[in-house]
Amino acid sequence: MEFKLIIKKINDTLTPEEASIFDTWYNESALNRDYFNNVQNNFENDSKEVDLDLAWKSINDKITPKTSGKNKKAYYKYAIAASVTLLMGSGIFYFTKSKKQIIQVAEKPQEIAPGGNRGILTLSNGKQIILANISAKDTIAKEGKQEEVTIKMSANGVITYIINPNADTSKNDPNAFNTLSTPTGGQYNIVLADGTKVFLNAVSAIKYPTQFNGNQRIVELEGEAYFEVAKNKNKPFIVKSSNQAIEVLGTHFNVHAYENETVVKTTLLEGSVAVTSKNQKAILKPGQQSNVADNVNKIAIREVDTQAAIAWKNGRFKFDNADLKSVMKQLERWYGIKVEYRGDVSDVRFNGGTFMNKNLSEVLKVLELSNIKFKVEGKTIIVYP
Structure with a gap:
């Protein structure tokens, strides 16, 4: 997409052929639409402060185009308009009224978008x-020596395991383990072969058998997950982590x-769970959370x-006296960012929250209500007390 077509679209001067090209590009992705809208907003809000005729004259005096007359001026008018719009979004200096007067446009930080539904499934092979x-x-x-299990994607994007009722279970492969993992900025949901629902948070992984044989249902977790375990009083469900x-x-429950992080937290919403660590055992009741620390x-x-513990599962950040x-x-x-701290922030606590589908800048505005300051430098967030 040539930038001058964007400017012509804003000025409503596209030819039918150009309009077709623009519409194809615009409808191709949300990123393209956001880009056009940002340019249009900058152009409408700020271009009236720039003397485009003087800007045109300044550059026209320095270049000798191969074209001439009306076509030459029309071409460069679009080039200047594009340049001015780009300058307004990048924080570069530009001239107005005279060569001696320089106005610095405030740099507009690039928005950092939230994560979404992203995951990687690793099969037993x-x-x-x-x-x-x-x-x-x-x-x-399909997994297993005789395709005992079929892995499907449900209509709402959840991985499901369907056991073939005609499979010879006496010959099940004991090494048929799968792993669902999520990257930075990713979450994913899965229904295991026994009907247990697992909601996996960002930067997490769960390893599980394609079907649960024997007298236990054992899975291994790194990161964070919320479990809705299918009831089976004859076959306990066990989550191993750290x-x-x-x-x-x-x-x-949530793990x-x-x-x-130095503490493993298990939060119970209903029923009961037994937490075992270092020869210690504790039974949780609904509303309780166990903390297991390394030392x-x-x-x-x-x-x-x-609700604060599982807010992430419901698309929210919810802070209950949470430390910074x-x-x-x-x-x-x-958001895939890196955080740096400048000064002592150990006593800063947060209550409240916001939605996870917001850009990072909107979330930081909420946090700033607790008298903390942030500076965004690319993908690095600098925190000041």
Whole structure:
């Protein structure tokens, strides 16, 4: 897309052929539409402050185009308009009225967009499937020596495992494990072979068998996930993560177990769970959260706001007296940013929240209400007390 077509679109001077080219480009992606809208807003809001005729004359005096007359001037008018619009969005200096007067346009930081539904499925044979490339209701793969399990994508984008009732289960492959992982800025949902629903947060991975044989249902977690475990009193469901194991028969709970954080948090919403760590065992009741720390042998239990613990699953940031660094870790995983701290921020706490589908700048405005300051430099966020 030539930039002059964008300017002609703003000026409503496109020919029918040019309009067709522009419409194809505009409808191609949301990124293209956002780009055009930003240019249009800058042009409409700021171009009246720029003397385009003088800008045209200044550049026209310095160049000798091959074309001449009306066509030459029309061409360069579009070039100047494009240049001015670009300058207004980039913070570069430009001239108006005279060569001696310089106005600096305030730089407009590039918006950092939120994450979305992104995941990678790794099959037992090592093959990796980028789930964004799979259409709804598609068959993703078949697993097992005799195709005991079919992996499908549901209509709402959830991975599901369907066991073939005619398969010879006596010959099941005990090594048929899959792994669902999410990148920075990604979340994904899955329904395991027993009907258990798992909601996987950003920068997380869950390893699980394609079907649960034996007398236990064991999965391994890195990162964060919310579980709605299908009830089976004869086959306990066990989640292994970092320094702990969680055993349930059927219940709803959240596990926060990132390797770069020192505490593993298990939050129970309904039913009961048994948390085991370093020869210690604790039974949680609904509304309680267990904390297992690297350097502490005792399992700490406290009452918490369970909705704050699972807010991420519902598309929200919700802070319940959360410390600044734990909040910023959430933003790092969701927006793919790097955070630097300037000064002591250890006593800063947050309550409240906002939606995860907002650009980072909008989230930072909410956090600034707690008397903290942020400076955005590309993908780096500098935090000041």
